[in-house]
Amino acid sequence: MIEVKNLEKTFGDQKVLKGISTLFEAGKTNLIIGQSGSGKTVFLKSLLGIHTPEVGTISFDGRIYSELDKDEKRELRTEIGMVFQGSALFDSMTVEENVGFPLKMFTNKTTEEIKERVNIVINRVNLVDANHKKPSEISGGMQKRVAIARAIVNNPKYLFCDEPNSGLDPKTAIVIDNLIQEITEEYNITTVINTHDMNSVMEIGEKIVFLKNGLLEWEGSKREIFKTDNAAVTDFVYSSELFKKVRKMYLEEDNL
Numbered sequence: 001m002i003e004v005k006n007l008e009k010t011f012g013d014q015k016v017l018k019g020i021s022t023l024f025e026a027g028k029t030n031l032i033i034g035q036s037g038s039g040k041t042v043f044l045k046s047l048l049g050i051h052t053p054e055v056g057t058i059s060f061d062g063r064i065y066s067e068l069d070k071d072e073k074r075e076l077r078t079e080i081g082m083v084f085q086g087s088a089l090f091d092s093m094t095v096e097e098n099v100g101f102p103l104k105m106f107t108n109k110t111t112e113e114i115k116e117r118v119n120i121v122i123n124r125v126n127l128v129d130a131n132h133k134k135p136s137e138i139s140g141g142m143q144k145r146v147a148i149a150r151a152i153v154n155n156p157k158y159l160f161c162d163e164p165n166s167g168l169d170p171k172t173a174i175v176i177d178n179l180i181q182e183i184t185e186e187y188n189i190t191t192v193i194n195t196h197d198m199n200s201v202m203e204i205g206e207k208i209v210f211l212k213n214g215l216l217e218w219e220g221s222k223r224e225i226f227k228t229d230n231a232a233v234t235d236f237v238y239s240s241e242l243f244k245k246v247r248k249m250y251l252e253e254d255n256l
Contacts, residue, residue, distance in 0.1 A: 001026050002190050007056035009042055016042045018214040027188045029181050029204040034211035044194045078106050081151030085163040087143045089135040096131040099149045121149040141172040161193040177203045
């Protein structure tokens, strides 16, 4: 669980985050959405410790990040997995080497232990016959699976995903969404996903945080977002006829 209280972040004379408070639960896919300039990227980087907010706290299962010493912060970082936009794989490494990289960097596991764990997570994300291939030799969807495998190889408590569907076709994006949700539930991870993909909201939006102009404008589930009368949310979500139809379907179901 990650708890955020009254978070504020300023760059120069511009306040980007304006007192955000929310809770991300373990075992659920928590999505951050909002238009460009809403503050969602700064919010995600603050959760990761890349930015230091001037006001407010971020707690990881009761551990307030700003109150941890250097060793405690280092320990917390070993509990975090990250799926980067564009996958961010090492081109010169094989799939197996990419996935095993965090174990070599942050653990004292033997070569055999690393290989065993790598094979477990590669199988878990359904990568077949890819261990010895380079990223350039596999598809974008497979690269994303490698990125997910690398993110979970160290059994993280917290998983952060930055635009995990970027560059993927809609069908592959749904597969990746479902894989992230399955892993989140299976390992009871606190997963936070920064996305602009409304299909992800429909598929896996168990908790949705909608930011606008640095404020938490709305939060709720995927069912609730299709029923809300919040004007800022409806303007953002219902920009296509598809989502208008989905909303109508949800409302009709509730009236049955």
